[in-house]
Amino acid sequence: MDDSRARAGAPENQAWQRAGSPSPRRRRGALEGSLPLGTWWGIPISAAWSVLIIFGLVAGQLGMVALPIWHPEWSAATTWMVALGAAVLFFVSILLHEMSHSVVARARGMKVEGITLFVFGGVSRIEGEAPSPKTEFLVAIVGPLMSLLIAVAGLVGASLLGANELANVSEENLGEALASLSPGATMLLWLGTMNLVLAMFNMVPGFPLDGGRVLRSLLWWMTGSLDKATRWASRVGQGVGFLLIAWGVGVLLQGALLGGMWRILIGWFLNNAAKASYRQMRVSQALHDVSVARLMQREPPTIAPDATVGDLVQLALRVEQRAIPVVEDHELRGLITLEQVQRLPEGQWDTTPVRQLMTPAAQLPNVPEEMPAQEAMQLLSEAEQLPVLKGHELVGILRRRDVLQWLSLHLPGMAPPPAPGTSPPSSRI
Ligand SMILES: [Zn+2]
Numbered sequence: 001m002d003d004s005r006a007r008a009g010a011p012e013n014q015a016w017q018r019a020g021s022p023s024p025r026r027r028r029g030a031l032e033g034s035l036p037l038g039t040w041w042g043i044p045i046s047a048a049w050s051v052l053i054i055f056g057l058v059a060g061q062l063g064m065v066a067l068p069i070w071h072p073e074w075s076a077a078t079t080w081m082v083a084l085g086a087a088v089l090f091f092v093s094i095l096l097h098e099m100s101h102s103v104v105a106r107a108r109g110m111k112v113e114g115i116t117l118f119v120f121g122g123v124s125r126i127e128g129e130a131p132s133p134k135t136e137f138l139v140a141i142v143g144p145l146m147s148l149l150i151a152v153a154g155l156v157g158a159s160l161l162g163a164n165e166l167a168n169v170s171e172e173n174l175g176e177a178l179a180s181l182s183p184g185a186t187m188l189l190w191l192g193t194m195n196l197v198l199a200m201f202n203m204v205p206g207f208p209l210d211g212g213r214v215l216r217s218l219l220w221w222m223t224g225s226l227d228k229a230t231r232w233a234s235r236v237g238q239g240v241g242f243l244l245i246a247w248g249v250g251v252l253l254q255g256a257l258l259g260g261m262w263r264i265l266i267g268w269f270l271n272n273a274a275k276a277s278y279r280q281m282r283v284s285q286a287l288h289d290v291s292v293a294r295l296m297q298r299e300p301p302t303i304a305p306d307a308t309v310g311d312l313v314q315l316a317l318r319v320e321q322r323a324i325p326v327v328e329d330h331e332l333r334g335l336i337t338l339e340q341v342q343r344l345p346e347g348q349w350d351t352t353p354v355r356q357l358m359t360p361a362a363q364l365p366n367v368p369e370e371m372p373a374q375e376a377m378q379l380l381s382e383a384e385q386l387p388v389l390k391g392h393e394l395v396g397i398l399r400r401r402d403v404l405q406w407l408s409l410h411l412p413g414m415a416p417p418p419a420p421g422t423s424p425p426s427s428r429i
Pocket of ligand 1: 097098101143144202210
């Protein structure tokens with residue numbers, strides 16, 4: 001099933017999807033450059049290639065550093081089996097954490113685009129903002145609760161396999177006690193501890209971490225204003241990011257290169273994410289009630305499919321437009337850009353018809369004029385401009401720069417507007 005949106009019971013949205021075959025660059029539910037891992041419970045899962053880096057780090061740290069210290073007597077095969085098994089289970093835990101966000105969001109009526117695993121863990125891409133503080137609270141809190149549940153399961157499992165004796169040994173005998181653990185108990189103990197850390201880290205009140213979203217839902221509930229709540233939660237998030245960076249610098253100065261860099265990187269990421277989340281909310285709020293028809297360019301210059309490329313160049317220069325819709329009998333046949341023209345030797349301009357170079361309409365994304373600009377913005381992350389149709393008739397063209405200009409006029413002080421597509425609709429970690 002590649003169309004989660006239609007399944008969510010919103011068939012009217014189908015008209016807004018690309019005409020013709022789906023783009024080869026972007027499958028629904030998968031971000032560009034990520035590896036699709038199938039659809040689970042109706043939620044498309046994918047992994048960014050950067051996951052391999054963190055997988056290698058986790059498995060490598062266990063296989064080369066931690067396990068050889070705890071269990072010097074283990075064979076290399078046992079050590080690596082436990083290291084790889086633990087790393088896989090760690091990613092399964094992260095996936096379960098994200099699944100819990102997505103499943104609750106869907107149960108509360110929100111549209112879930114999919115889950116992507118990446119270098120800092122995972123993100124659930126959930127469209128739009130939660131409709132109420134209660135939904136926001138439930139969707140946010142369930143993730144850390146899931147991690148806590150896995151932590152408890154791992155630690156209980158480990159203690160059933162003999163790790164319970166660890167609680168009774170003194171610190172100097174801890175190494176010896178750890179060495180006595182079986183591979184299974186070691187793996188579960190590690191997994192449980194990691195999930196405990198994951199649950200605690202996610203509850204840090206830095207928006208857009210889960211804890212920050214919980215904080216925002218409470219502020220929203222208390223103030224009745226999503227905007228105020230997001231602004232405050234975002235400031236706390238930026239503050240937490242700065243604290244992490246400062247901590248990382250402190251650790252770095254003490255000589256721990258990797259530990260310091262890692263904290264700085266996460267702090268920087270959090271700080272940026274907090275800022276971006278607030279901006280994104282303002283942008284989607286501003287575009288929510290505006291239709292494509294209001295922002296589009298009406299009656300754009302067009303060209304006939306049989307006109308020559310030479311004619312097109314003259315027209316493009318006169319109207320200062322880099323992309324010209326190709327129209328015949330009022331119907332959109334395609335779109336031709338100056339970039340496409342540049343690939344043709346100049347000597348052939350006057351003998352080549354536009355039809356031969358254009359991108360045919362069937363391969364073009366397009367939007368109806370009544371579509372909210374917020375939705376069109378997502379398509380504009382992939383295309384510089386979108387033909388606006390009424391039936392098959394071309395009524396206008398929506399250019400990315402027009403939307404950005406409108407935003408900079410309506411959101412003063414927020415400039416520059418975000419480059420569309422650099423951040424998913426609404427990500428939660
Ligand atoms: Zn989460």
